Amino acid sequence: ETGVTQSPTHLIKTRGQQVTLRCSSQSGHNTVSWYQQALGQGPQFIFQYYREEENGRGNFPPRFSGLQFPNYSSELNVNALELDDSALYLCASSLAPGRPHNSPLHFGNGTRLTVT
Amino acid sequence: AQKITQTQPGMFVQEKEAVTLDCTYDTSDQSYGLFWYKQPSSGEMIFLIYQGSYDEQNATEGRYSLNFQKARKSANLVISASQLGDSAMYFCAMRDSSGSARQLTFGSGTQLTVLP
Numbered sequence: 001e002t003g004v005t006q007s008p009t010h011l012i013k014t015r016g017q018q019v020t021l022r023c024s025s026q027s028g029h030n031t032v033s034w035y036q037q038a039l040g041q042g043p044q045f046i047f048q049y050y051r052e053e054e055n056g057r058g059n060f061p062p063r064f065s066g067l068q069f070p071n072y073s074s075e076l077n078v079n080a081l082e083l084d085d086s087a088l089y090l091c092a093s094s095l096a097p098g099r100p101h102n103s104p105l106h107f108g109n110g111t112r113l114t115v116t
Numbered sequence: 117a118q119k120i121t122q123t124q125p126g127m128f129v130q131e132k133e134a135v136t137l138d139c140t141y142d143t144s145d146q147s148y149g150l151f152w153y154k155q156p157s158s159g160e161m162i163f164l165i166y167q168g169s170y171d172e173q174n175a176t177e178g179r180y181s182l183n184f185q186k187a188r189k190s191a192n193l194v195i196s197a198s199q200l201g202d203s204a205m206y207f208c209a210m211r212d213s214s215g216s217a218r219q220l221t222f223g224s225g226t227q228l229t230v231l232p
Contacts, residue, residue, distance in 0.1 A: 033219060042120075042207050042222035056217025088159055098211055098218020099147050100166055105220055107161035110202070 004093050004108035014116045015079050022078040023091030030057070031097050032074040033105060034066060034089040043090055045082045049074055050097050078113075086115045119143065120223035129198045136183070137193040137226045139208030145169075148212040150191040152182065155205040158228050164206075165189055175203060198230045225228050 005024045013019050025032050031050045035043035045058035049068035063079040078085055092105035121140045129135035129219040141150065152164040167175045167182045175182040195202055206229050209220040
């Protein structure tokens with residue numbers, strides 16, 4: 001069984017640039033969620049994709065956008081990068097949005113983004 | 117209002133001793149789930165244990181157990197016989213019915229250090 005994989009592992013960008021992060025979901029999982037984890041904080045929900053459509057969004061501006069592909073892999077795009085976007089970005093997959101209730105999210109190792 | 121509160125930014129425990137990490141939560145739902153994750157310095161999020169709101173018994177998984185006190189809205193993680201490899205950040209998270217994504221909401225975490 002293949003776990004959640006994310007690429008790249010590290011990335012350095014300049015303020016104002018755009019970035020694309022990638023995630024391959026665990027085999028058999030059709031739902032992908034993205035989280036932002038700033039240094040010293042817990043992960044914050046960005047959005048979720050289910051069957052190639054956005055299925056819920058946290059308190060993040062529209063310059064955070066995403067895609068999900070037919071093979072359930074996903075991209076997170078961030079435009080007009082700001083210094084505060086520096087964080088660990090975590091991708092998680094699941095069988096379906098929050099179902100069954102007791103199903104944990106399976107996380108990738110994350111992409112560490114630094115904006116200078 | 118904060119949904120998950122972890123009031124211990126850092127905890128120290130001697131190797132082979134037990135330690136309790138605190139977590140309180142807030143929800144108006146009757147049906148919800150509580151999760152604990154471990155995050156080593158490498159960044160991966162490792163699922164440890166789950167407790168459902170309707171579960172009559174406290175969850176246990178090896179050396180991990182969850183002290184669930186529903187009336188107090190607390191879900192403390194107990195790690196028995198601590199090992200050096202238990203040194204990591206620990207996050208409490210909740211899933212309730214808010215939002216179509218039924219995403220996990222995380223606390224701010226507790227940094228556990230196991231001393232030799």
